[in-house]
Amino acid sequence: DAGITQSPRYKITETGRQVTLMCHQTWSHSYMFWYRQDLGHGLRLIYYSAAADITDKGEVSDGYVVSRSKTENFPLTLESATRSQTSVYFCASSRLDSTDTQYFGPGTRLTVL
Amino acid sequence: AQSVTQLDSQVPVFEEAPVELRCNYSSSVSVYLFWYVQYPNQGLQLLLKYLSGSTLVESINGFEAEFNKSQTSFHLRKPSVHISDTAEYFCAVSSFYNQGGKLIFGQGTELSVKP
Numbered sequence: 001d002a003g004i005t006q007s008p009r010y011k012i013t014e015t016g017r018q019v020t021l022m023c024h025q026t027w028s029h030s031y032m033f034w035y036r037q038d039l040g041h042g043l044r045l046i047y048y049s050a051a052a053d054i055t056d057k058g059e060v061s062d063g064y065v066v067s068r069s070k071t072e073n074f075p076l077t078l079e080s081a082t083r084s085q086t087s088v089y090f091c092a093s094s095r096l097d098s099t100d101t102q103y104f105g106p107g108t109r110l111t112v113l
Numbered sequence: 114a115q116s117v118t119q120l121d122s123q124v125p126v127f128e129e130a131p132v133e134l135r136c137n138y139s140s141s142v143s144v145y146l147f148w149y150v151q152y153p154n155q156g157l158q159l160l161l162k163y164l165s166g167s168t169l170v171e172s173i174n175g176f177e178a179e180f181n182k183s184q185t186s187f188h189l190r191k192p193s194v195h196i197s198d199t200a201e202y203f204c205a206v207s208s209f210y211n212q213g214g215k216l217i218f219g220q221g222t223e224l225s226v227k228p
Contacts, residue, residue, distance in 0.1 A: 031214050033215075033216075035218075040122075040220060041220060042117075042119075042203060042218040042219050042220040042221045043157070043203065043216075043218040044218070045215055045216070048214075048215060050214075058215065090156055090157065092156075092157075094214055096214065097214025098145060098207050098208065098209055098214045099145050099162075099164050099207070100214065101159045101162070102157075102159070102214075102216060103158075104149075104156030104157040104158065105156050106155060106156050107155075107156055
């Protein structure tokens with residue numbers, strides 16, 4: 001089915017481990033985004049990408065790395081997980097910027113012990 | 114810099130009652146405004162948006178929001194809510210000058226509709 005998917009949906013890891021969250025969209029949207037959702041903070045942008053091989057930092061990028069070698073994939077890596085990175089992570093995509101609707105994946109719930 | 118403030122973190126309301134979810138924004142440039150809804154255990158989906166033109170925008174399920182430039186507000190209203198409207202609602206802002214189409218979200222308002 002067409003759409004935007006995230007994997008895994010749930011992940012438990014330990015402090016210091018590397019974790020990669022996957023995001024895949026089938027619309028060939030140019031723009032892709034990673035957000036984290038925490039109580040009291042709403043959604044905060046981690047990284048975004050305007051096209052393949054073009055990425056830029058968002059509001060809370062420390063401790064995260066992204067890549068975008070293909071238009072449809074936008075993996076997010078936590079290089080050395082910390083407890084403060086326990087959160088729900090959402091990937092989103094949009095065809096255009098600024099005015100366009102962002103389409104969100106179902107989210108990944110990450111727990112760092 | 115832009116920011117969004119949702120004035121109520123939780124709004125409990127009885128079924129068939131009217132509801133208003135308040136959103137104020139801060140920006141030095143012209144903005145685009147959005148309301149997204151998140152049903153339990155799901156991702157966000159667009160409810161409605163204001164880009165230009167008529168300041169009153171409507172969604173297909175009976176919600177409406179009015180852009181008020183002088184008060185820098187974009188409150189969401191529905192005249193009669195249903196149990197199925199129970200969800201978290203996020204106000205968000207963007208602008209033409211936002212590189213990469215970044216959205217700035219408010220903290221969210223949890224709407225709880227009781228029978």
